[in-house]
Amino acid sequence: MPPAPPSASTDARVLREQVAALYATMPASTAIDVLLAWGLCALLYWQTRNAGILVWLGLHFIQVLRYPLIHAYFRDPQAAERSAFWARRHWRELLYYSITWGLAPWLFLPADSLPLTALMMLTMLGLCSGGVPSVAPRWPSVLAFVVPMTVGLITALAWRADTIHLFLAACAVLHVGATLHFAHAQHRLLTTALTTRFEKEALADALAHQVQITQQASEEKTRFFAAASHDLRQPLHAIALFGVVLERELQGHASQPHAQRLMRAVNALSGSLDTMLDVSQLDAGVVPAQPQAVPLRSVLLAVQALAATRAEARALQLRVRTTPLWVRTDPQLLQRLLANLVENAIKYTPTGGVLVLARARGAEVWLDVVDTGVGIAPEHHERVFQEFYQVHNPGRDRAQGLGIGLSIVRRLSRLLDHPVALHSRPGRGSRFRVRLPLAQAPAQLPTPAAAPAGALAAATLPRHVLLLDDEADITDALAAFLRGEGIATASARDEHEAMQQLERATAAGQPFDALLCDYRLADGADGLDAALRLQAHAGNTPGLLLITGETAPERLQRVHDSGVPVLFKPVQPERLLQALAELSTTSAGPAPSPR
Structure with missing residues (x-):
């Protein structure tokens, strides 16, 4: 296949360099x-006293005017853009120069001295050969430099018509032919080198541009998902809380099953949003890895407990082979990674089962998740780790999830430095292999401290809570839920109103025990800064809990750095009560400085 012709921009750059x-x-x-x-x-002149030499010297002296021409080129600020103009000027100058030398044999070629004739011939042909490399970048310049000069010499020699001069003319013809041949080869080599260089630079620029476009698209996708997730979480948070209140009030009523179905649907949607939140948190870098020596048995048993019900519901066998091996990893993150792999295997295995096993291989442990499912064709092996890509779900069946599970696996594997490899055959099943560093079991295993019985149950919920959120539906839902738990509430739409509520409660001798605040308030106000100021104004007495639907990586990072406890909407009612109980049992320390 012939190479593609160079573009106009490449031709212009080549001409400029030439x-x-x-x-x-x-x-x-x-x-x-x-x-x-x-x-x-x-x-x-010393040998012949020929007056033609003086005439020729006068013509040749004009060559000294080259220097102003050279200086004009280097002083021209637009020389690069006017390369074609300066190429024509150089060609015309070379043509005059070569014609001048071509006239020399006609003006003063020594007719009666063969040594002087040979000296002049050698001088001109040597000048021709020696000067070719300096003009080889441009073929028109080569022709302008070589042809007039050598034609003048050859014709002057042939004009003498004797055997010696005809022989010298023939030798000059051969020399000129060879010179032009090698000059043309050198010109092509230089031009090809320049063209290749600029085409590679253009390709590199195009690649960098495409990388920039891809990065921008990725950033825009992240911002879009963060905004969409936030806008979905806000009303879902209110729905979940109102649903709990409704389920409580309909207890024993004929409509209670409807409320239960509503909560199942809400929990399913909440699970999908939480999966998207996992992606945002990993992208934001707010999920730190804390590697340590971990018994792999405990992780495998935890994953088995999580996945057993799901496998049983699909009539699949879930076999987890425990092992005494220890690995160096973060146990919580490895459990999330392995749970996602097992969940994915169960989802795409219609019959048969899923096997999880670990084997030591040198300094590594190979942890395999093997299924008898539908398998994955080789062309999809890389794409299944992309967000929302599902090979066997073209209709986007919600029962098969969002297609984010393996994307989270890839992110966790990079965070933990545990490479994940896929081997699969369509119709025969798949094997996902995680490679972990082998660790030595400690000589004496630590004895876990027993948690005091009923510690959480004995925790006291706050009695008086201030809600700061600019959406009335959410504050109404929170208030209705908390009142059902015996917690008095007051709500505010902005920082100013919250400050008034805070001062009134303090003056009435009923200070707030806790402050629940949204991250994003009306008119772009920062809820974290507002909450920290309110807490500082109250002398750090009320515990502070941030509730947000934000998933933007930079905001997640900021919340993480603040050290303020945070829950993500939609909040499970049990998790909210647990967080409030933890606030009430934690002594208030100095509040972080607002940013």
Whole structure:
């Protein structure tokens, strides 16, 4: 397949470099030419006293005017853009120069001295051969430099018509032919090198541009998902809380099953949003890995407990082979990674089962999740780790999830530095292999401290809570839920109103025990800063809990850095009560400085 022709921009850059090379060699070549010409003329005039030499020297002296031409090129600020103009000027100058040398044999070729004739011939042919490399970048310049000069020499020799001069003319023809051949080869080599160089630079620029476009698209996708997730979480948070209140009030009523179905649907949607939140948190870098020596048995048993019900519901066998091996990893993150792999295997295995096993291989442990499912064709092996890509779900069946599970696996594997490899055959099942560093079991295993019985149950919920959220539906839902738990509430739409509520409660001798605040308030107000100021104004007495639907990586990072406890909407009622209980049992410390 022939190479594609260079683009117009590449041709322009090649011409610019060619012209620059031509003018770069002109000062030195002009000085050498003047010394050679005047030395030759002095010798010939001393020997022949031919007046034609003086005439020719007058014509040749004009070559000294090359220097102003050279300076004009280098002083031209638009020289690069006007390369074609300067190429024509250089060609015309070379043509005059070559014609001048071509006239020399006609004006003063020694007819009666063969040594002087040979000296003049060798000088001109040597000048022709020696000067070709300096003009080779441009083929028109090569022709302008070589042809007039050598044609003048050859015709002057042939004009003498004797055997010696005809032989010398034939030799000059052969020399010129060889010179032009090698000059053309050198010109093609230089042009090809420049063209290849600029095409590679253009390809690199295009690749960098595509990388930038891809990065921008990724950033825009992240911002879109963060905004969409936030807008979905806000009403879902209120629905979940109102649903709990409704389920409580309909207890024992004929409509209670409807409320239960409503909560199952809400929990399913909440699970999908939480999966998207996992992606945002991993992208934001707010999930730190804390590697340590971990018994793999405990992780495998935890994953088995999580996945057993799901496998049983699909009539699949879930076999987990425990092992005494220890690995160096973060146990919570490894459990999430392995749970996602097992969940994915169960989802795409219609019959048969899923096997999880670990084996030591040198300094590593290979942890395999093997299924007898539908399998994955080789062309999809990389794409299944992308967000929302599902090979066997073209209709986007919600029962098969969002297609984010393996994307989270890839992110966790990079965070933990546990490479994940896929081997699969369509119709025969798949095997996902996680490679973990082997660790030595400690000589004496630590004895876990027993948690005091009923510690959480004995925790006291706050009695008086201030809700700061600009959406009335959410504050109404929170208030209705908390009142059902015996917690008095007051709500505010902005920081100013919250400050008034805080001062009134303090003056009435009923200070707030806790402050629940949304991250994003009306008119772009920062809920974290507002909550910290309110807490500081109250003397750090109320515990602070941030509730947000934000999933933007930079905001997740900021919340993480603040050290303020945070729950993500929609909040499970049990988790909310647990967080409030933890607030009430934690002594208030100095509040972080608002940012």
